[in-house]
Amino acid sequence: MNRKQIMKAVLFLCGFLFILQTVTYIIRTNGLVKDRFTGFYAEKDNTLDVVMIGSSPVFPCFSGAKMWGEYGFAAYPLSSNMQRPMAALSLVKETRKTQEPSLYVFEMKQFTANEEDMADNMAYTRGVTDNMKYSWNRIDAINRAVPEVSERYTYYFDIFKYHSNWKTMVLPSQLACFRYEKQEPLKGFEFKDEYYPMEQVDYSQITEQEPIEADYEGYLRELLQYLKDNDLQAFFVVAPYVMEGEEKQEKYNYMQEIIESYGYEFKNLNEDTEEMSFDFGTDFYDKGVHTNAIGAEKTTAYFGKYLKEHFDLPDHRGDTSYKSWDTAYEKWSEQMEISRKNLKECIDKKEYTTQEPED
Amino acid sequence: MNITSFAFLCFFAALLVVYYIVPKKTQWGILLLASVGFFCVSGEPWLIIYPIATITVIYGGALYIHRVKEQKKKQIALSLIVVLCVSLLCVLKYFHLGLLAPLGISFYTLTLLGYLIDVYYELGEPETNILKLALFGYYFPTMISGPIIRYRDMKEQLFVAHPLQYQNVTYGMQRMVWGFFKKLVISERMGLVVDTVFNNYTVHSGFTVVIAAVCFTFQLYTDFSGCMDIVIGASETLGIILPENFDTPFFSRNISEYWRRWHITLGIWLKDYLFYPLLRTKFFTNLPKKLKAKCGKKTAKRITTYTAMLILWFTIGFWHGGVWKYIIGSGLLHWFYIVSGEVLEPVWKKLKTMFHIKEENKGFIFFQQIRTFVLVTIGLVFFRAENVKAACIMLGSIFKSWNPEIFWNGAVFDLGLDWIEFTIAIVSLLILLVVSRLQQKESIRARVARQKLPVRWILFYALLFYVILLGNYGPGYTAAEFIYQGF
Numbered sequence: 001m002n003r004k005q006i007m008k009a010v011l012f013l014c015g016f017l018f019i020l021q022t023v024t025y026i027i028r029t030n031g032l033v034k035d036r037f038t039g040f041y042a043e044k045d046n047t048l049d050v051v052m053i054g055s056s057p058v059f060p061c062f063s064g065a066k067m068w069g070e071y072g073f074a075a076y077p078l079s080s081n082m083q084r085p086m087a088a089l090s091l092v093k094e095t096r097k098t099q100e101p102s103l104y105v106f107e108m109k110q111f112t113a114n115e116e117d118m119a120d121n122m123a124y125t126r127g128v129t130d131n132m133k134y135s136w137n138r139i140d141a142i143n144r145a146v147p148e149v150s151e152r153y154t155y156y157f158d159i160f161k162y163h164s165n166w167k168t169m170v171l172p173s174q175l176a177c178f179r180y181e182k183q184e185p186l187k188g189f190e191f192k193d194e195y196y197p198m199e200q201v202d203y204s205q206i207t208e209q210e211p212i213e214a215d216y217e218g219y220l221r222e223l224l225q226y227l228k229d230n231d232l233q234a235f236f237v238v239a240p241y242v243m244e245g246e247e248k249q250e251k252y253n254y255m256q257e258i259i260e261s262y263g264y265e266f267k268n269l270n271e272d273t274e275e276m277s278f279d280f281g282t283d284f285y286d287k288g289v290h291t292n293a294i295g296a297e298k299t300t301a302y303f304g305k306y307l308k309e310h311f312d313l314p315d316h317r318g319d320t321s322y323k324s325w326d327t328a329y330e331k332w333s334e335q336m337e338i339s340r341k342n343l344k345e346c347i348d349k350k351e352y353t354t355q356e357p358e359d
Numbered sequence: 360m361n362i363t364s365f366a367f368l369c370f371f372a373a374l375l376v377v378y379y380i381v382p383k384k385t386q387w388g389i390l391l392l393a394s395v396g397f398f399c400v401s402g403e404p405w406l407i408i409y410p411i412a413t414i415t416v417i418y419g420g421a422l423y424i425h426r427v428k429e430q431k432k433k434q435i436a437l438s439l440i441v442v443l444c445v446s447l448l449c450v451l452k453y454f455h456l457g458l459l460a461p462l463g464i465s466f467y468t469l470t471l472l473g474y475l476i477d478v479y480y481e482l483g484e485p486e487t488n489i490l491k492l493a494l495f496g497y498y499f500p501t502m503i504s505g506p507i508i509r510y511r512d513m514k515e516q517l518f519v520a521h522p523l524q525y526q527n528v529t530y531g532m533q534r535m536v537w538g539f540f541k542k543l544v545i546s547e548r549m550g551l552v553v554d555t556v557f558n559n560y561t562v563h564s565g566f567t568v569v570i571a572a573v574c575f576t577f578q579l580y581t582d583f584s585g586c587m588d589i590v591i592g593a594s595e596t597l598g599i600i601l602p603e604n605f606d607t608p609f610f611s612r613n614i615s616e617y618w619r620r621w622h623i624t625l626g627i628w629l630k631d632y633l634f635y636p637l638l639r640t641k642f643f644t645n646l647p648k649k650l651k652a653k654c655g656k657k658t659a660k661r662i663t664t665y666t667a668m669l670i671l672w673f674t675i676g677f678w679h680g681g682v683w684k685y686i687i688g689s690g691l692l693h694w695f696y697i698v699s700g701e702v703l704e705p706v707w708k709k710l711k712t713m714f715h716i717k718e719e720n721k722g723f724i725f726f727q728q729i730r731t732f733v734l735v736t737i738g739l740v741f742f743r744a745e746n747v748k749a750a751c752i753m754l755g756s757i758f759k760s761w762n763p764e765i766f767w768n769g770a771v772f773d774l775g776l777d778w779i780e781f782t783i784a785i786v787s788l789l790i791l792l793v794v795s796r797l798q799q800k801e802s803i804r805a806r807v808a809r810q811k812l813p814v815r816w817i818l819f820y821a822l823l824f825y826v827i828l829l830g831n832y833g834p835g836y837t838a839a840e841f842i843y844q845g846f
Contacts (some may be wrong), residue, residue, distance in 0.1 A: 005525040012816065019820060023828070122834075153365045160365070160833035167779065 021134055024158060025180040026253040029131055030173060032059075032190055033080045035130035038177050040078055041098070044321060048099045049313050050075035053091050054107025055083040057104075057239035060182040061291045062105075065186040066336075067304035069329035072315030074322060075105075075307075077178050077188040080127030084118050085111050085219045087128040089226055090141035094132060096230075103311050104227070104234040108266075109241065111216050112251040119147075130158045133180050152311020187328045191293045191335055193342040194353035198242050198288035203249035204271045209257065210250035220255065224262040233311060238268040240299055242288030269299065277303035293339035315348055360401045362503060362589050363661075363832060371593055375528075378597055380534055382518030389492055390517070390597070394499040394792070397788055398462055406461035409447070410662060414493050416440055417471045417540055421478040421485035421492075434593045437479045453681030458484060463502035465678065469628055471496045474510040476632050483511040486792040489516055498599075500590035506581065506624040513599075521598030530804050534592030536822055537794075541585030543830030545791065548784045549578035551775030557743055557753075564756035570774065572753075576736045580609070583622070607795045612727035614696040614734060625675070634671045665698050679742070688741025696734050696744050783829055 001009075028034055036059060050073060052058050054206045058079035067075045078091050088106055095101065110118075118124050125145040132138040142155040154160040168174045176182045211217065236259050243249060256266040273280070277300045280288070283295030291299055307313060316322045345351075360367050374393045381389055398407055420440040423431045448468045451460040474495070477483040486492040494517055495510055521527075556563045556571030563571070586604040591601045604623050611617035618626050643663055650659035670692075676690020677695060700707075708714075716723050737754065744750035765771045772778050797803050807815055 001523045001525045001528075008812075009529075012819070015816065016820065019824065020827070023824065026826075070690065147715075150366070153369075154834055157365075159827060163828050163830070163833060166828040 012173060020157075020159065022178050023068075023169075024162065024171045025133075025173050025177050026169055027162045027310075028158065028177070029162060029165055030168055030171065033127055034177070035182070035184050036077060036079070036188040038180050038182040039188055040076055041133060042181040043074075043076060043099070043185045044226060046099045046100050046278045047074060047321060048095075049073040049316070050077065050103045050105060050307065051091075051095050051099065051101045052077040052105040052107065053083075053088050054079050054082045054105075054234045055110040057241060057290060058107045059107055059188055060190045060192045060285065060293075061239045061296050061299050062073045062303060063189040063296055063332060065189060065325070065328040065332035066297065066300045068187070068317075068322075069333070070301070071304045071308045071313070072317040073102075073308070073313040074187075074316060074325055075304075079107070079188075080131065081127060082113075082118060082121070082124040084124055084145055085109055085113075086144045087125075087141060087231065088219065089223045090132075090137060090144065091128065092128050092223070092226065092232070093350055094135075097135075097137070102313055103307065104232060105307075106223075106234060106236045108238050108252070108255060111212055111255060112248050113216075115213050115215055115313075126155070126158070126161070129155050130161070133212075139178050144300050149192055168299050183324060185328060186322055186335070187325065187332075189296070189332065192285035192290060192296075192352055193293060193339045193346070194285050194351075195282055195292050195294075195343055195346055196284055196286055196287045196352050198284050200273065200334055201243060203243055204268075204299045205251045206246050206336060207253060208246075208250050209254040212251050217258070224259065224264065227264070228262055234264050235307070235311065236264060236266040237303075238270060240269050240273055240276075240283075240291060240295065242284070243270065267306075269303065272302065277323070282343070286353055292343060293336060297336060362586065362593075363539060366400075369469075370400075375596060381525045386521055387491065387518045389500065391490060391494040394494065394497045394502065396501040397502065398497065401462050406459070409451075409464065410467060410493075410497055413444060413447070413468065413471060414489065414496050416443065417475050417484055417496070418486070418489045418492050421475050423489070424475070424479050425485045433479060437475065441472060444472055447762060449681070453677075457486045461603065463497075463504075466501060466503075466505050466507060467496050469625075469632075470501070470509075471509050472598060473507070473632055476636075477509070477511060486510070486514070494518075498594075500594045501601065503590065504586050505622075506587065506591070506602050507628045508602065508624070512602065516599045524598065528596045531592045531594070531596030533804055533807075533819070534595060535589050536592075536819075536826060538585040538588030538590075538592060539826045539830065540787070540822060541581040541588060542793065543585075543832050544826055545583060545784065545787045546578050546581040547831035548776060548780060548787075549574040549581065551780075553578055553743065555775040557745075560753045560756070563753075565760040565762040567762065567770075568753050568754050570771065572740050576732070576739050579739060580605075581743070581791070607799060608797070609732055609735075610728055610799065611731050612724060613700060614628055614693055614729060615700070617731050617735060618693065627676075629671055629675060633674060634667060637667050637670060638663075661701075665694075668698065669694055683747045684741045684744060687747060688738045688750070692738045692741065722780065737806050772813065787829075813816050 022179040043180075048068075050064075052062055052064075052075060054077075056079065058077045062075065062077060064075040064077065067073060078095065080087075092104060095104075125142075129138060129142050129145065132141060139156060142152055146152050146155055174184075211221070236255070238252060256268075257303075271277075278298050280297060283291055283298065285292035285295070316325075327357055360371065371394075374389070378386055378389050378393075395407070398410070417440065420436055424436050427433055428435070448464055451464060459657060471492075474483070474492075476487075478485045487493070491514075495508070495513060498508070498513075498517065501731075503510055509564075530633045535633070552574040553571055556567060557575070560568070591603070594601045602624055604625075606620040606623065607615050608621035611620055643666070646666070647656070647659040647662045649664055654662070672690040672694035674690070675693075676686035676688070679685035679689045711718075740753055741747060741750040744753055762770075772781060776784060794803055797806065807818060810818070
């Protein structure tokens with residue numbers, strides 16, 4: 001084999017890998033999670049001020065567009081359904097490749113889950129890994145989340161899973177993802193126009209502690225250490241939801257102590273629902289697990305204000321490089337009007353959602 | 360380890376790197392290690408005791424047969440070893456002890472017995488290095504489904520140095536991709552229709568059964584020949600050219616020709632080591648003499664040949680699995696086709712003359728090819744059906760209902776493939792047909808190699824991504840094992 005032949009072989013292989021990557025990006029299953037991640041990658045470099053990492057309580061609860069419109073900072077959710085706790089560090093690293101946010105927000109509900117339930121469903125892992133661009137960090141994220149070495153290849157080369165989506169290649173919205181960058185009009189927020197009446201439970205008086213799973217504590221400490229070592233500002237929160245028993249509160253107490261020992265703040269927003277005028281009877285979408293649009297509006301208003309007051313966040317309003325955020329706020333406001341109307345109708349007619357919560 | 364799995368591709372890539380960086384003298388040793396490794400990860404590792412025992416017996420037996428002078432002793436040694444190996448094969452394969460059967464036992468048994476018989480007939484020297492003989496017997500690409508190799512053809516290639524050659528590697532990989540195309544794109548799709556109908560044969564009839572039978576014929580062909588393309592291609596990248604096992608069999612004009620082009624190495628093996636030795640036995644040399652007086656020289660010779668052929672075809676059927684559906688579908692039925700074809704030859708000739716049909720008339724050739732395809736497909740209904748009774752019911756049910764409406768009322772798309780999947784299957788079969796036609800005239804790879812680089816690369820990328828996107832593999836699919844892997 002001479003030098004020319006080696007060159008040809010290398011070039012052919014590079015061409016193959018390039019096409020493989022492009023095709024994979026296009027045919028990864030379309031949907032809101034993909035839109036959220038491609039939207040994140042489409043954000044201009046170093047323009048995000050807040051990145052919100054966590055599971056499904058994040059994207060229907062905290063509206064980056066509203067925070068922009070009312071407080072002038074750009075907050076984007078890097079969240080996926082049942083996001084596994086070990087993914088948090090990988091997503092911080094992923095963020096730092098293109099962004100330098102002033103603040104990382106971590107929604108902590110998933111840290112109280114059981115790993116056994118999480119590991120069984122590959123969708124929870126893929127929600128993150130199959131929405132990341134190809135990189136060493138992605139490989140690292142896979143290695144952390146998939147203990148079975150023989151299974152990892154279908155994650156590294158996710159075309160093994162998604163090749164049967166080839167029919168979607170004709171969709172312009174899919175073709176637009178060829179670089180895994182596509183503007184997300186609502187900046188990752190998801191409107192929920194249904195409701196389910198719940199009753200508030202108050203566990204704030206519980207001060208006992210219950211350790212979270214040892215692995216999860218390890219991931220949490222690893223994350224905290226990384227944030228500290230890299231001098232990154234972070235805020236750990238729990239979005240409003242109806243807690244399923246005292247044990248959860250005890251776990252939050254346990255995490256709070258760890259988080260505060262690293263010098264970071266922890267806030268369970270369930271304790272501030274009165275201040276935000278949160279109504280458990282109307283503001284949840286699916287049996288007290290996720291907020292609906294009205295619940296999100298209330299939470300975001302309170303949360304955005306809290307961030308603005310407690311963290312050093314800039315106001316970019318008027319800056320032309322943030323034009324897409326102005327558009328997103330307009331879009332969000334329009335959609336919010338519709339959602340308010342829809343929800344009012346549902347509440348008046350007492351039409352509850354039939355949707356079962358995923359987590 | 361399934362050879363369409365990612366694990367195999369990694370294994371193969373690693374082997375390729377190691378094979379070409381180690382000193383050339385040790386390359387065959389690497390292949391032996393790789394073959395042992397492949398064997399161990401493909402099933403229960405302890406089952407390797409079977410091939411080790413077989414190789415030891417064959418190795419010792421060949422040396423003994425070569426050294427000993429007396430013909431009688433040679434004969435006894437050969438007979439004992441043949442009986443031992445065949446008995447072991449039969450016990451493990453055909454008496455419901457499948458789980459104890461090591462990978463590729465049918466193939467390595469035939470391969471090693473062929474070597475031993477060659478030594479017996481002094482057609483080749485015995486190998487003095489048991490490890491080299493082990494590599495010949497268990498060379499991993501041939502372990503799954505053949506091709507069945509001959510020591511005298513392979514010894515030069517297996518043990519000599521193979522420098523890295525661009526053409527070997529590129530041609531080999533192209534061949535492998537073509538095999539993946541056949542297996543993952545066509546065979547796996549056909550399998551969905553086949554399973555739907557054959558697994559519920561009592562509720563299907565008419566054209567539905569015809570479609571399933573035709574699909575199985577294509578499934579088996581693309582599965583087996585796809586597997587051959589992968590292993591022959593893999594071996595080619597290592598500089599070792601394996602014999603072909605298929606030569607566009609569906610272009611055959613009659614069943615005899617079909618068997619010269621389907622599972623070629625099995626046919627050659629059985630002819631060389633069963634059919635001809637059988638004809639040389641006392642019984643068969645005396646039979647024509649006995650029959651001559653009663654029915655004339657020509658007929659006596661024919662009866663003798665047909666009787667030996669009956670044993671040959673029974674063996675072929677039996678080799679596929681010791682049950683009647685294989686014995687009939689892959690054996691006796693084909694014997695019947697060939698014998699009746701020969702017996703009725705004068706009638707065909709008369710008919711051809713009567714209707715002024717010329718042998719080389721394209722329409723006639725096409726008719727013959729279709730006829731062969733139909734006959735083979737009937738045999739394969741037995742092969743795939745649950746048992747002989749089920750096969751007969753299925754064949755009978757074809758004539759029980761006249762339901763051409765399934766082609767336009769959408770019912771055909773309820774057989775496991777929707778219209779898009781069906782279209783992919785048909786387009787892929789057409790690609791296969793065109794390539795096979797071109798291949799008959801000239802090597803398709805050589806033809807592509809003459810094209811300019813951009814054209815070549817576009818073709819390669821197109822094929823690669825055709826397989827990657829349209830192949831049935833990965834989570835959500837369970838690519839079936841190769842059908843012939845079980846034999």
